[in-house]
Amino acid sequence: MSDPSAPLSSADGPARAQCPYCGVGCGLEMKPPTAAAAGSEAIWTARGDRQHPSSLGQVCVKGATVGETLHRNRLTTPLYRQRTDQPLAPISWDRAFDLLEAQVRRTLAEKGPSGLAMYGSGQFQTEDYYVANKLFKGALGSNNFDANSRLCMSSAVSGYVRSFGSDGPPCCYDDLDQADTVLLIGTNTAECHPVLFQRLLKRKRKQKQALQIVVVDPRTTATSDAADLHLAIRPGTDLALLHGLGHLLLEMGGVDRAYVQASTEGFEALAELWALWTPAKVSRFCGIEERQLHQLADRWEASPAVLSLWSMGVNQSVEGTATVAGIINLHLVSGQIGKPGAGPFSLTGQPNAMGGREAGGLAKLLPGYRSVTDAGHRAELERHWGLAPGAIAPESGLTVWEQIEAMERDALGLWWVAATNPLVSLPWLDRVRAAVARCPMVVLNEAYAGTETAAIAHLVLPAAQWSEKAGVMTNSERRVTYCPAFRVPPGEARADWAIFAELGRRLGFEEQFRYGSSAEVFDEFVVITAGRVCDLSGLSHGLLHEHGPQQWPFPTGTSPGGGTPRLHTSGRFPTASGRARLISEAPMGLGEPPDDDYPLVLTVGRYLEQWHTMTRTAHVERLLRPHAAPLLEVNPVDARTHGLVDAGRAEVISRRGAVTATVQITERIRQGTVFLPMHWGASQEQACEANRLMHALGCPISQQPELKAAAVTLKPIAAPSKPRLSNSGDHPGLRSEPKS
Ligand SMILES: Nc1nc2c(c(=O)[nH]1)N[C@H]1C(S)=C(S)[C@@H](COP(=O)(O)OP(=O)(O)OC[C@H]3O[C@@H](n4cnc5c(=O)[nH]c(N)nc54)[C@H](O)[C@@H]3O)O[C@H]1N2
Ligand SMILES: Nc1nc2c(c(=O)[nH]1)N[C@H]1C(S)=C(S)[C@@H](COP(=O)(O)OP(=O)(O)OC[C@H]3O[C@@H](n4cnc5c(=O)[nH]c(N)nc54)[C@H](O)[C@@H]3O)O[C@H]1N2
Ligand code: SF4
Ligand SMILES: [Mo]
Numbered sequence: 001m002s003d004p005s006a007p008l009s010s011a012d013g014p015a016r017a018q019c020p021y022c023g024v025g026c027g028l029e030m031k032p033p034t035a036a037a038a039g040s041e042a043i044w045t046a047r048g049d050r051q052h053p054s055s056l057g058q059v060c061v062k063g064a065t066v067g068e069t070l071h072r073n074r075l076t077t078p079l080y081r082q083r084t085d086q087p088l089a090p091i092s093w094d095r096a097f098d099l100l101e102a103q104v105r106r107t108l109a110e111k112g113p114s115g116l117a118m119y120g121s122g123q124f125q126t127e128d129y130y131v132a133n134k135l136f137k138g139a140l141g142s143n144n145f146d147a148n149s150r151l152c153m154s155s156a157v158s159g160y161v162r163s164f165g166s167d168g169p170p171c172c173y174d175d176l177d178q179a180d181t182v183l184l185i186g187t188n189t190a191e192c193h194p195v196l197f198q199r200l201l202k203r204k205r206k207q208k209q210a211l212q213i214v215v216v217d218p219r220t221t222a223t224s225d226a227a228d229l230h231l232a233i234r235p236g237t238d239l240a241l242l243h244g245l246g247h248l249l250l251e252m253g254g255v256d257r258a259y260v261q262a263s264t265e266g267f268e269a270l271a272e273l274w275a276l277w278t279p280a281k282v283s284r285f286c287g288i289e290e291r292q293l294h295q296l297a298d299r300w301e302a303s304p305a306v307l308s309l310w311s312m313g314v315n316q317s318v319e320g321t322a323t324v325a326g327i328i329n330l331h332l333v334s335g336q337i338g339k340p341g342a343g344p345f346s347l348t349g350q351p352n353a354m355g356g357r358e359a360g361g362l363a364k365l366l367p368g369y370r371s372v373t374d375a376g377h378r379a380e381l382e383r384h385w386g387l388a389p390g391a392i393a394p395e396s397g398l399t400v401w402e403q404i405e406a407m408e409r410d411a412l413g414l415w416w417v418a419a420t421n422p423l424v425s426l427p428w429l430d431r432v433r434a435a436v437a438r439c440p441m442v443v444l445n446e447a448y449a450g451t452e453t454a455a456i457a458h459l460v461l462p463a464a465q466w467s468e469k470a471g472v473m474t475n476s477e478r479r480v481t482y483c484p485a486f487r488v489p490p491g492e493a494r495a496d497w498a499i500f501a502e503l504g505r506r507l508g509f510e511e512q513f514r515y516g517s518s519a520e521v522f523d524e525f526v527v528i529t530a531g532r533v534c535d536l537s538g539l540s541h542g543l544l545h546e547h548g549p550q551q552w553p554f555p556t557g558t559s560p561g562g563g564t565p566r567l568h569t570s571g572r573f574p575t576a577s578g579r580a581r582l583i584s585e586a587p588m589g590l591g592e593p594p595d596d597d598y599p600l601v602l603t604v605g606r607y608l609e610q611w612h613t614m615t616r617t618a619h620v621e622r623l624l625r626p627h628a629a630p631l632l633e634v635n636p637v638d639a640r641t642h643g644l645v646d647a648g649r650a651e652v653i654s655r656r657g658a659v660t661a662t663v664q665i666t667e668r669i670r671q672g673t674v675f676l677p678m679h680w681g682a683s684q685e686q687a688c689e690a691n692r693l694m695h696a697l698g699c700p701i702s703q704q705p706e707l708k709a710a711a712v713t714l715k716p717i718a719a720p721s722k723p724r725l726s727n728s729g730d731h732p733g734l735r736s737e738p739k740s
Helices: 061-069 093-111 126-139 154-164 194-206 238-252 257-263 267-276 279-286 290-302 320-333 353-358 375-384 400-408 429-436 496-506 518-527 541-547 636-641
Strands: 015-018 027-031 045-048 116-120 145-147 181-185 212-216 229-231 306-310 343-346 414-418 442-446 459-462 471-474 479-483 600-605 631-634 649-654 657-665 673-677 710-717
Touching (some): 045 061, 093 116, 093 414, 126 375, 126 518, 154 320, 181 290, 238 267, 238 290, 238 320, 267 320, 306 320, 353 471, 400 429, 471 518, 518 541, 631 649, 636 657
Parallel strands (some): 116 145, 116 414, 181 306, 212 229, 414 442, 600 673
Antiparallel strands (some): 015 027, 649 657
16 A cells, blocks of 8 residues: 555546535545646646545536646745734745744743634644644643634534534435435525535435425525425524424424433423414514425424434524524434434535544534543543643633634734634624734734735745645545645645644644654544544544545444444433433524614625635636626615615625625515625625624524624615626626726
């Protein structure tokens, strides 16, 4: 077997890896550039890997074009400036580490470990995550390591932990082939998890009646277009809808009494709560017809296997964790869990959001689904890391928004951002910008040049990215894929884990960070997962390289292919009592409800062709064509009320700021709601910083911000008198306008 961490050359033929975009985690086969095309523009071409069990050869347009994005616009050397009004200038790695080390030591002396904070990413590989956590929570004694998963998956994590006693999505993709009813709630699967959606559609075409698709989303989307039933609820009312469904299931006798008795606790209280949510009340609260709720309940009750899929429309809410519990409650009470085709299945967003959870990548977590607040867990990690007892702090670290607030109080001496672009993706951007400007040193590990976050950084470190570093990622169905290094990193770019390890050694933790390769990092990590729900102890880079992707739990001694497709099949749960908890919480509604001054709810989401802040996808012509610019979707009634015309410009105003966008008048969005995409940050020609408008109120349990809703109002911007050139994109009705 070849050394799995050594870069493969073209002579090795295609490289197999997990796609670095969404959490579906499709297998890609990357074909090297031909000799004729070799040179600086040499492009690896991607196609679906038929051997990958999660995707069976399928890919979407982003995966298919990833090869075109890898070499353009890259950072190649460390860059530094003392003040952010100066230009960034190249420096050596040695000087970069001297600066970093000095600032860490200064901060420790002046503020203690709590003055250091890192904000990482679900786009880290598991090895990057593990070493970053070991550096911060172990060596430096600061639990202030949080990741963009806080904006993404933390409500799902808290939801699973509360109901089941542990994190861990219990389902697998084969369940899509076996479910009778698929409930897609708060997810635009067609655009955001396209290969899974295509799998559903293919089945729907063949078995029209055997598979019923239900979508809950305030917008009509490419996903709801395929639905048998679309409940276009008012934003932020999902929990009431779920309680109303429970109400009807109780009435219809849709309760699995034996399962409830043997495997759950808390049924009496839940039944009392459900009793309050009559169809009439739900209809008023959610803004749907009673008939639609009955249709949903009839379907659920009659289905041998119900699968619920959800993502950001559920998680990004002030009641995100409560809504996750609302979904899980229904599955438990009706016994729709732990069997083929059934269960509450959270779709993860980023390619390695799952690996981050396994490696302890949020402010309260430690590797192996452990918690910093558990003395036993801390002691296990202190021993594993060769650190003194008490080295790990006993309290939860700062979540990302708490890190922003800490900078407002001058409580941080170093804010280290890696593999995320918070100056586009965090809410309330003007406040973020002002807070960050107070921090004495902002460091950014980034692969691409010119991002919005680089604009506020003092030290920018060039990162080797996917394809240039070897590591593993875990997709939504708990499948771990080895991603080899098959290209050489540009210039002096280095893997994130190697940057963290070098700083660790310089700070005196030579033993702890003496890794020869990422394979060694992974070996050290999996040992500490033994016996945990996320047991990866039987995996290694070598095994994954040789035998292909594997699903966990995968304890030592498991044969390749012998991983575990479904969790909780026994009806016993990892809680103290062994029973799952039914959780009763009353719906609260939106954190910032609309009012007379701000009468509309702005929701912010994604387009199929773009990835987040566009650092990769903005450079691919084919991906820009369908949406050359961001569009503000407005219902015709709201457009009339606010004096807007189709393809005209409008100002979108919230309590925190205003942005301008081109209007698209459409029946596809519910009256009272408007939509903007999240993608176009300040560095884009068509900039439209949606997150300047968003508030930072979050779920009190998961601390996930409500990135799906803010109260706004709209104002038309007078059309310019001169005729304008038409946009080169092929979107009908879209005219080019000057950048705001
Ligand atoms: N093309 C593409 N795919 C991606 C990504 C990308 O950037 N581009 N990013 C990946 C990541 S990290 C993530 S997290 C996922 C996100 O995947 P999704 O969650 O599917 O994507 P979003 O567009 O953010 O939001 C989903 C839907 O929630 C709806 N929604 C808004 N408010 C509510 C509400 O109150 N209730 C309900 N029921 N629905 C509501 C919106 O109308 C929207 O259609 O996508 C992943 N895949
Ligand atoms: N209003 C609103 N806001 C949202 C959302 C929403 O739905 N609505 N969604 C939220 C969600 S779910 C998410 S996940 C976030 C996503 O938001 P971000 O994480 O900010 O988005 P990305 O553009 O994916 O940022 C990843 C960055 O890492 C860089 N990068 C890529 N590979 C590597 C690598 O290997 N190493 C390093 N060091 N850098 C690398 C990329 O160039 C890019 O700049 O946005 C959140 N913000
Ligand atoms: S569906 Fe997701 S993982 Fe699959 S190719 Fe598309 S972006 Fe990549
Ligand atoms: Mo996400």
